[in-house]
Amino acid sequence: MYAQMVKTGVSAVKTREEMSEQERAFQARIDAGEKIEPKDWMPDEYRKTLIRQIGQHAHSEVVGQLPEGNWITRAPTLERKAILLAKVQDEAGHGLYLYCAAETLGISRDEMIEMLHAGKMKYSSIFNYPTLNWADIGAIGWLVDGAAIMNQVPLQRTSYGPYSRAMIRICKEESFHQRQGYDIMMKMAAGSPEQKAMAQDALNRFWYPSLMMFGPSDKESVHSAQSMAWKIKINTNDELRQKFVDQTVPQAEYLGLKVPDEALRWNEDKGGYDFSEPDWNEFFEVLRGNGPCNRDRMRARVKAWEDGAWFREGLLAHGEKRAARRLKTAA
Numbered sequence: 001m002y003a004q005m006v007k008t009g010v011s012a013v014k015t016r017e018e019m020s021e022q023e024r025a026f027q028a029r030i031d032a033g034e035k036i037e038p039k040d041w042m043p044d045e046y047r048k049t050l051i052r053q054i055g056q057h058a059h060s061e062v063v064g065q066l067p068e069g070n071w072i073t074r075a076p077t078l079e080r081k082a083i084l085l086a087k088v089q090d091e092a093g094h095g096l097y098l099y100c101a102a103e104t105l106g107i108s109r110d111e112m113i114e115m116l117h118a119g120k121m122k123y124s125s126i127f128n129y130p131t132l133n134w135a136d137i138g139a140i141g142w143l144v145d146g147a148a149i150m151n152q153v154p155l156q157r158t159s160y161g162p163y164s165r166a167m168i169r170i171c172k173e174e175s176f177h178q179r180q181g182y183d184i185m186m187k188m189a190a191g192s193p194e195q196k197a198m199a200q201d202a203l204n205r206f207w208y209p210s211l212m213m214f215g216p217s218d219k220e221s222v223h224s225a226q227s228m229a230w231k232i233k234i235n236t237n238d239e240l241r242q243k244f245v246d247q248t249v250p251q252a253e254y255l256g257l258k259v260p261d262e263a264l265r266w267n268e269d270k271g272g273y274d275f276s277e278p279d280w281n282e283f284f285e286v287l288r289g290n291g292p293c294n295r296d297r298m299r300a301r302v303k304a305w306e307d308g309a310w311f312r313e314g315l316l317a318h319g320e321k322r323a324a325r326r327l328k329t330a331a
């Protein structure tokens with residue numbers, strides 16, 4: 001029921017000759033670095049790609065609360081609990097900004113949520129992995145938020161105005177999230193041998209799923225070429241993955257932890273690390289709905305949506321009552 005469709009094959013980008021006059025004018029605005037705003041003309045495919053990407057991003061923020069929410073009641077200190085609670089609330093806020101940005105493209109939040117629940121929209125693969133112990137919360141902040149920032153900082157310059165503006169605020173908050181994760185890892189890596197082993201184990205389990213967050217390799221990426229031509233995406237999946245590895249390996253070394261990759265080496269010529277690819281079969285299986293937690297995550301989201309129906313109805317009824325009262329007073 002929750003299986004997600006997986007497309008393969010790289011999409012072709014229209015040449016200038018193949019574009020209509022309207023499309024050429026649109027592309028010229030993109031090339032000049034102008035922002036596209038909701039009421040501007042845009043090709044249908046540009047609109048669809050944005051709804052897909054922003055919607056998927058919004059769903060990821062919301063589903064992404066589940067693995068961490070699992071640890072709010074079990075955080076080791078009151079301070080850690082308060083920090084984690086604030087972070088999880090931030091993720092809900094990010095989901096809201098992003099749903100609002102997607103709504104400016106002519107789709108409602110309810111429609112997007114229905115599509116998610118029907119397996120017609122995706123959320124990030126990473127949230128289909130379990131959080132088994134407290135060190136995993138450190139690894140999520142350090143690696144998952146670290147990967148999210150790497151992807152999202154360039155998205156502040158994306159061509160669609162509402163998405164770009166949402167990303168500016170989100171990035172500020174994500175950088176606090178990344179630091180809180182690294183702070184947990186520093187405490188654990190410098191703690192007892194058992195704590196250090198937990199930190200290493202969390203790095204072992206989250207390393208490759210974090211590399212998968214950037215999407216398939218460029219040669220398998222269906223949407224990259226067109227999305228980059230439209231400046232929806234600023235970098236390719238592989239470029240961002242490389243930057244993430246280059247940034248994260250020294251952080252692991254500082255912690256005294258070992259990245260679980262025997263092939264990891266500094267490559268002087270390219271000025272970056274050579275590293276092993278994640279298991280792409282596992283990635284596509286997760287996308288098909290067969291990851292360790294896909295079913296649990298969707299069950300939890302659907303339940304939350306159904307349990308919240310009375311509240312949404314109550315809010316609507318309250319809004320209608322207030323509007324009617326305002327009309328009566330004005331008459």
Ligand code: FAQ
Binds near residue numbers: 053056065145
């Ligand atoms: N998971 O052609 P491409 C966060 C799909 S936010 C699932 O390369 P594209 C905050 C892709 O949709 C994390 N599906 O696709 C947080 C497409 O399938 P479709 C989310 C994936 O769009 C932290 C197919 O594979 N961030 O973590 C994934 O050009 C901690 C082919 O792929 C964003 O969404 C994946 N990892 O590039 C919250 C950022 N990768 O749609 C709580 C915005 C690929 O045709 C706690 N999104 N697919 O059926 C993007 O930058 C892009 O959409 C990419 C994928 C880079 C994710």
